[in-house]
Amino acid sequence: MTAPPIRAAFDLVDHHGREVTERTYRGSWLLVQFGFTSCRVVCPRALAKLSAALDALDPPPGLVVPLYVTVDPERDTPDVLRAHLEAAHPRFTGLTGPPERIEEAKRAFLVFARRRPDPDDPDGYAVPHTAITYLVDPRGRPAHHWPDTRDAADITADLRRLVLSPPPDAR
Secondary structure (H helix, E strand, C coil), X not given: CCCCCCCCCXXXXXXXXXXXXXXXXXXXXXXXXXXXXXXXXXXHHHHHHHHHHHHHHCCCCCCEEEEEEECCCCCCCHHHHHHHHHHHCCCCEEEECXXXXXXXXXXXXXXCECCEECCCCCCCEECCEXXXXXXXXXXXCEEEEEECCCXXXXXXXXXXXXXXXXXXXXX
């Protein structure tokens, strides 16, 4: 699989309230997933799968930084993201920000997301979105991506090949 045709760029706030950009994480591989904390099926499944892949890989601290970028900044404040991720997916750092900065990040990663009415949601809406996980190399270059259909074992195998034994120019 070739590198995704994205621009791995963002200017957001992490779930501790710190301003971050893609440059904040230079020197680490980034595992980037877009989603939202009120998602009932796709996002929890994706986070569980990625957590399992990272558990199996067991990379040294700082080698791989998993990021969960919200597509629902109205509900997903830093506090909401922190509580959600620390409870079930503590390896992940949540990213949020003003809607215009979320839109910029979505454009950079070619993520589609649109709010739509959902009578089953307590707030009355859901945010269907692109379900792709992106891998960004330590220099900030797109390196790989996985559709939602890939399982944890496949992702782990790819991460072993790309992250633990990358070609010299990816380090």
